[in-house]
Amino acid sequence: MTIYATPDRDGSTVRVIRRDGHLECVNCRIENDPEWPGERFTFEAYGIPAMLDHLDLHVAVGDIVPPTAFARLRHEHRDNLEAGNR
Numbered sequence: 001m002t003i004y005a006t007p008d009r010d011g012s013t014v015r016v017i018r019r020d021g022h023l024e025c026v027n028c029r030i031e032n033d034p035e036w037p038g039e040r041f042t043f044e045a046y047g048i049p050a051m052l053d054h055l056d057l058h059v060a061v062g063d064i065v066p067p068t069a070f071a072r073l074r075h076e077h078r079d080n081l082e083a084g085n086r
């Protein structure tokens, strides 16, 4: 498992990991169901760009996403593109 961001590291208020090849935003407060206030869900991104967009949303609602998380995801994405994977 890769941890890109986790609460209390670099002041992060989100937890972003890669588990079994899937990028996940764990206990995401954006992806919660209005029918179940207080319940938290995990957002699963299909690809790095989707997760980057998702993290931009977190920043927009006032969450703290450490720059290191963005940098690492962008770096991996660039490596994937150079390797011919999309």
Ligand SMILES: [Zn+2]
Binding pocket: 014, 025, 026, 028, 029, 030, 031, 043, 054, 058
């Ligand atoms: Zn999220």
